[in-house]
Amino acid sequence: MTTTQTTQTTTHMHGQRINLAKLAPEVYRAMVALDAAARKGLDPVVAELVKIRSSQLNHCAFCIDMHTRDARRAGESEERIYLLSAWEEAGPVFTEKEQAALALAEAITVITDGFVPDAVYERAAKHFEEEELAHLIAVVFTINAWNRIAVSTRMAPTLGR
Template sequence: MTTTETAQRVNIFKQSPEVYQAMIALDAAAKKGLDPVLVELVLTRASQINHCAWCLDMHTQDARKIGISEQKLFLLNAWEEVPNLYTERERAALALTEAVTVLTDGFVPDEVYARAAEQFDERELSQLIAVIFTINSWNRIAVSTRRVPPVR
């Protein structure tokens, strides 16, 4: 749902700088030890699902800077349809991202979790789950405060 006119919303980072600092620390801790390409794909996919324009703009730019192809970014919302484009680790991470991001159908399915557990050791899986819940938090902040990216 979009609106053409939006009332001024609170700048949560200005009004609650301790929340911003905590989110920055959580974000850095969550990404530790994970492949940056995998992380950017997860951040972008969750942001697509959550309709977060601010985060989509930021993470697609970051993804291109680290060498993720335009094709991989453009087809991300249909990743299941192009099995030869994404690695098995990326596919497992994307499935887990979708399951953790969209909880309206219930819990994360056992088969999705098991698929991720086959691809990642326990430390990596813990970090991946942390990356997913962190981007969902960032998305919710940006969407609820109507942060929009600059038009370039």
């Protein structure tokens, strides 16, 4: 296979496959309701940080675009958004609570070992009350579902449109 052929098979230069909201409106409305319920009681900045980080891991351009804009509206700085993909190396740029949330989000998103390590869960449990932790977990599994919807249907980022 030539370099051109390789690029053509790995780059998605075409439009959206289907419109889930139009073709399965009940599913879409249920996802919107789940998303709203998951966010209740959770700091909006923390919610957006974990949504962005999970979306980065899932290569979901649509959700990265959406949630970086949402994070800015919630008061997040450009610098912290830029450093999010390297949060573990960013030192005190992220609070211990945010770091615990990001570690848990990564463990849930990339559940390749078949479990979330106890140390990661316990770290998050130290910084979040039980109800808040439940909502954090819900935000993470909800964004992972949204990522799978957007990636499988090839939703394109709107880039602020």
